[in-house]
Amino acid sequence: MLASASPRTAPLADAAAAFLSGGKHLRPTFCYWGWRAAGGDPAERALVDVGAALELFQASALVHDDLIDGSDTRRGRPAVHRRFAALHRSARWHGDADAFGSAAAILLGDLMLTWSAEVFESAASDGDGVDAARVRRARAVFDRMRTEVGGGQYLDVVEQVSGAMTPEGQAERARTVIRYKSARYSVEHPLVMGGSLAGAPEPLLASYRRFGSALGEAFQLRDDILGVFGDPDLTGKPTGDDLREGKRTLLVAYALERASTAQAELVATRLGDPTLDLDGVQALRAILVDTGALARVETLLAELVSDARAALDAADVTDDGRKALSHLVDLATERTA
Template structure:
């Protein structure tokens, strides 16, 4: 597993975070080894699915499990015990498996060729089909493998979550958050597909539709439900959970808006995704909605011609990027990220029901997830 650098300024926070990352790695390796043994009883080929998944999880930033963990720490007035770290780490692994499934399926839906700087799973599976001179269509095989392995990851996420131990009331509350996480992210994924097809008719306009997709696809499973799950698991009361919810919506929204910016002004080596991917995929982002609203006739024609065209040339994508900048869409979205992040910082600073240690950990994660100072925008 890979840990993301949060630039900890407190050695005690770093040490606590390191405990989490180490435990997540141990649980992941143990669970997938056990699953591999189970699959090997079926056939040597099915056993390889566990290897594929373990390899796929490498390079992840563990952002969601860490929001879960520091939400739990925020509910305590002391350092978590080994048993509490284990419980939070197990739910973290379950969340990472949901994340893996979502990414595998999302890359198929969006026809995305790259993930984390490597070929997307369906692309790798298609290459394996060709390398092995297998029968049939290689691309169709790749898509099928991605769907199957994503479904398997979802199934195993449920099984890992079921191994978490704790007080019955806390387990029930945490389970409700985990169930909401899975329902909301899939609902948000549907809204994303629907909006991209022009069918999100209940939203008042294109920008509000894009914000609704963020609210239900990104916010719940990236920040809101993980942080509430961790806090609920360690006994947070209703007031603390509500505070975390309000904070998480600000941070989660900023996170996705920043991710949209990275498709235009990011560094491919850092993001692991090709710049311009949202353009060729036809993603209806807040940034695109603002560009459409402010573009002249020539700019509107450019957007209609290029956005969503898989065969768009590099120079055409660059022209769209230039339009996103010249219309002010890029700068306005960057400002929105700063404002959401600032509101989150204020909320966290005033959250007296949360522990100082937990607030410090959440603040460090939020800073990393919402930073735009290093971007050209």
């Protein structure tokens, strides 16, 4: 459809294809096992459509997130806005290359958001074993998820610009951002979508919510730890990139609760500094360790994993579903990338 408008739109399609070729495919996997664990047929075509819709939405969110954060890379490659800025420079076009890159990233993110809805709609026509009522139930979860992520993204932006001025309650605000920007849409909502498509009863969907809420938050906490302490060769992002972007994570909130005056001043002056060098990264890392923030986040993460496993143990799911979801707990929380 893009090509019918003009062959000059080809870079948008190419960028979308490149972006969708990577990633963990975590959300479609949870959706699939939400379906299977509720007794759904593994050959059902509708699951492919819904999984693709989740991947398109994830890609849209990441393209916009990288632009908001000013990230240079994603998965070891230039972020989309950087990719299009480079295209502008190589073509020697008029105007500001970075502005062009930003505009193209916004448009590509919007396109993939639109495509996600279109692909989801095809689940109703492709699913021989899924009736329209079940698709509508799953679509309601999908729509709620997209709204929550937008709100969570805004809360994240607000926290980055206002967090230092309102330190009280910073930890709880950080957890709210985690829940709405990432945790619920990473695990809980995809699981509930899969279960809804399979016709799961409300008690099972409630178990999915408890499991998914706890595991999704644990997943994001691991992501926050990797964003500061991870190996860039594995994460695909520069060392300490979250610190340069000024992310007000739970790590930062916990550190500031126990920081000395000197430590707090260093966080205030260096967190969010785009020119932060390796020495600066190491200094901020030391504060996160010395204040006990890293240990506290690891403890909370372990508690959330325990909560997720307890919810799974109590859920009325198939044997293969229980085994797969238990394995996914490990994959989501013990990863290095």
